[in-house]
Amino acid sequence: MKRSCGLALLLLAGLVSAIAAPTADAEGALRSAVDEVLAVTLKSKGGRSMADQLQPILVRHVCFESMTRRAVGPGWKQFTPQQQAEATKLFTKLIIRSYSEKFTPGQQPEIKYLKATSPAEGKVEIPTSTLYKGSRYTITYRLENRGKWLITDILAEGVSFVANYRAQFDELVKKGGAVAVLDSLKQSVSRT
């Protein structure tokens, strides 16, 4: 009896650690990305230089190809491979610029990592409670395992980067397909 109880506990412990492992790995990857970003934002003087400094870090930790594909949605299939590559490149620029503008140089946020969940295999959602410039925000990170854990969406107070752009791309795809999307992206990227 004791032996079978011990075996059951061992199996249970194995199961728990198997479930916890992906969320722990994903959280480790996220912490590392956030730490690298904050090291830059603390020293940066802001403006374009902040985006330039953050770019190599974000490219390492964020899957921009997945973000672009999901933001464009079903219309992605209408794009040629060249158009897909161009859209990804432009969207990457836009996202990096937009993300960089959220930081005030020298301001250090207090981040509390909350309980991560795994809605499906290879996907982990990590909510955080972030105290920044006196206000508290719920920032949730979505990561996917693509050989390594990469960020595929960020939700600020429930507002998803991907979902927000999806709504805008939907209208453009309906109006003018890939060409309209690319024209609009070019315009937005060139805007200062």
Place this chain on the structure above:
Amino acid sequence: MKSLPPVFACLLLLALAGCASRDKAQAPSEAAATGKATVSTGGSAAASDDDDWGDTAEVKVDDPIEPVNRGIFWFNHQLYTYVAKPFSKAYKFVFPEIMRKGIRNAYDNVRFPVRFVNHTLQGRLDRTALETGRFLVNTTAGAGGLMTPSDKIPALAEVPKPDAGQTFSKWGIPNGPYLVFPLLGPTTCRDLVGTAGDTVLNPISWLAFIFPGAGWTVAVSAPSGAHSVPDRMDTYDMATKDALDPYISARTGYIQYRNAQVKK
């Protein structure tokens, strides 16, 4: 949408029933004809896609007067650009961050009845108790609410801030049509009525009833609007600055934000 004249609000209460029943009754086939936009955001439309999160599924936005809303959005953009942003800049210059934070905290503390009633109406008596604790701690140890020592107490630090719009949503009342108001910005029919209810519960607005015509009531209530302008401008910029279509970005952002608040 923070403060509305109460008479206007009462009229809108009548409108809510219409909004709600209309929303429930509208068949999908009607949607295209009436301007109901169902914006897929990672849900069913891409359900077969292996990287679909099936997250927010769909952000449903009923925007039957989109051309009118877009017109008001454009007007607000001019107003924000040429009036509110310069005001925000001056306000930030005159009142440094620490003072702005104190003012924000104090007005937030005064709104305690709004949160107390809404927690209770949502049946979250545990949160009603926490909210009361938060109010007492901040009022006593936080110099009347200028500071928030409750943030240092884990149980009190992250009590959600409910409003009547969220309460209506918990009761099953749908958003109703999306609306954009001059100066006040985006809302929905449900949230508009909710704002009216919250205005009635806000002690700042009681002053105008108790002391009608007294100039000092304006002096007390005006900063409650003024102090929120810089934050509102920051939010507006965040939602629209890098948008491909700022109107859609603000609309989707508003609906997602409100949906997330209701889930808390």
